[in-house]
Amino acid sequence: MFYWIMKHIVVGPIVLAIFRPWVVGLENVPKEGAVVLASNHLSFIDSIFLPLVVGRRVVFLAKSEYFTGKGLKGWATKLFFQATGQLPIDRSGGKASEASLLTGLRVLGEGRVLGIYPEGTRSPDGHLYRGRTGVARMVLEAGVPVIPVAMIGTEEVMPIGTRIPRVRRIGIIIGEPLDFTRFEGLEGDRFVLRSVTDELVYDLRELSGQEYVDVYASSVKEQRASQSR
Template sequence: MRWLLAPLARLIYRPVVHGAEWVPREGPVILAANHRAAVDTAVIALTTGRPVSFLGKEEYFVGRGLRGRALASFLSALGYVPVDRANAKAGLAALAAARRVLDGGGAFAIYPEGTRSLDGCLHRGHTGVASLALSTGAPVVPVGLIGTERVQPVGVRIPRPRRVVVRFGTPLDFSRYDGLEGSSAIRRAVTDEVMDAIARLSHQEYVDTYHERPAA
């Protein structure tokens, strides 16, 4: 994936990457990014400089036939970790899967908003990113993605050739909160600090409400 797709993506989308040196070359790290388009995951995977894991719907990995196996292999190569989101305890399963990646010294990417922004604003983050940082001790590298919404606007299936900018920020260390991961107030404070860093990198307007998709 890295040898074949990265050069092709750089040729077509001409990404501008800032701050790549802030991503540790080894050891556990959480990449917390804004989310503007479906293509964001591929952009992060191909510009980070090390393998990155993401959460993916379990049903994507259990398809039958050649097409199903090809999709599962493709997503696995991109670093997706299957999670059963239909389970009542899907949130806990997702955190457990992420912890396994971090405990193994891997890089894990998360979108704290929980879904793509449809209004262009950066919305309030869910506290899963704080739970991971506090329970594993992994540093959080904030990521600002700029222009991906023009590459793949909502409703567009095939990405368009547009330039994107990826800005990695200074790693955030939350070791000062060791032993306090059970506090909802601490988790909220950590999440808000992460979102503030993302806002400064992405240049998005911050809205202190959770993003809700419009009714179908």
């Protein structure tokens, strides 16, 4: 609670005054009850601005490495991610992925807001990439609505590899809730999970105006990393 108060009462107004984000569709976020906010992911700061404009506390699932760093930098990083309401998860796959799912379901079971990036990682070049089906499984198992959210221009404020944000105005477009209760009980069907994920990503593409690339962003990053060696 201390971190939430610091962010919204102390730091939040200052950040909002500096960057002056414009917001469309804020009325689509329910005032209470469990809901998933599924956003495109252009910049590190996406997880900062979205909770600030929504008003409700948004919990994001962040890779556990952010919470285990050593020294002063590690401590500062951990403090920052705690302050922005993020929970550590192991994203190495297998049982770790199952643990991430359970963590997300626990958050939703408590009637809270869960923030998810369907692409699984930040876009390396501003394009919108193929969604991971974990978000679909979580939405179907929890039986909650999912709201597509488009972050606009955040990659210009803080591009990948930079540490200090540039002062530029950003935008946030919040779409209408998507209801997938018609697939209740089918969260184990991989074709259903892919269909739900693709429908969600389609809405993200419509809201953001990004060019869509039908591969995983992580694959693009790995390919670029191997080429630079």
